[in-house]
Amino acid sequence: MTFAIRRAHTSDAAALPAIERSAAALFRNDPSLAWLADAPVTDAGQHLHAIKTESVWVAELAGGALAGFLSAEQIDNQLHIQELSVSQHFQGQGIGRKLLLAAIEHSRERELAGLTLTTFRDLPWNAPFYQRFGFEILSTAETSPRLLAILRQEIDHGLPGERRCAMCLRVP
Ligand SMILES: CC(C)(COP(=O)(O)OP(=O)(O)OC[C@H]1O[C@@H](n2cnc3c(N)ncnc32)[C@H](O)[C@@H]1OP(=O)(O)O)[C@@H](O)C(=O)NCCC(=O)NCCS
Numbered sequence: 001m002t003f004a005i006r007r008a009h010t011s012d013a014a015a016l017p018a019i020e021r022s023a024a025a026l027f028r029n030d031p032s033l034a035w036l037a038d039a040p041v042t043d044a045g046q047h048l049h050a051i052k053t054e055s056v057w058v059a060e061l062a063g064g065a066l067a068g069f070l071s072a073e074q075i076d077n078q079l080h081i082q083e084l085s086v087s088q089h090f091q092g093q094g095i096g097r098k099l100l101l102a103a104i105e106h107s108r109e110r111e112l113a114g115l116t117l118t119t120f121r122d123l124p125w126n127a128p129f130y131q132r133f134g135f136e137i138l139s140t141a142e143t144s145p146r147l148l149a150i151l152r153q154e155i156d157h158g159l160p161g162e163r164r165c166a167m168c169l170r171v172p
Contacts (some may be wrong), residue, residue, distance in 0.1 A: 023085035
């Protein structure tokens with residue numbers, strides 16, 4: 001399978017909700033999180049805004065269809081990854097890895113201090129995946145007020161707080 005990673009164009013926004021919905025089907029592997037597969041996703045209007053004002057990368061297949069995206073927002077001197085999704089049928093083929101590497105490379109070029117995100121501690125395609133790139137799980141004491149607020153919002157949305165964590169990759 002051939003694909004290329006590139007910055008998102010405004011015309012990509014309409015395709016991104018279906019990718020996030022398809023990616024989320026993976027949560028059906030964990031019965032207690034299966035509801036996430038049917039939870040609302042970011043809508044095309046929000047993606048359009050993010051493409052215009054933040055950092056969004058897409059994985060484009062040889063025929064032009066999109067298979068995945070990573071959206072991130074620069075906050076102070078850090079890039080916060082808001083969403084990384086690869087369509088169900090294209091998972092496990094290196095697309096997620098390449099999208100993440102694009103965000104890390106961007107952070108390096110911009111001389112940012114690092115990248116942050118929140119994720120599940122125990123799902124193999126979440127924290128362990130990021131740890132293989134050097135991301136570290138932050139203890140509560142190490143977690144910034146901004147990330148603590150995101151974790152609290154996630155609990156308000158029904159996510160199990162004890163399974164969530166904030167992670168950081170310091171860019172050398
Ligand atoms: C996380 C996600 C984007 C990874 O994308 P992907 O294209 O499948 O990932 P890759 O093929 O690049 O694989 C990356 C690594 O994740 C592992 N991985 C991917 N899918 C996995 C799965 N279902 N179970 C276990 N490990 C998995 C691979 O083994 C691989 O490890 P390696 O680099 O050591 O070989 C994708 O699984 C996804 O969309 N998940 C649902 C949404 C989600 O959880 N997003 C992250 C939110 S923080």
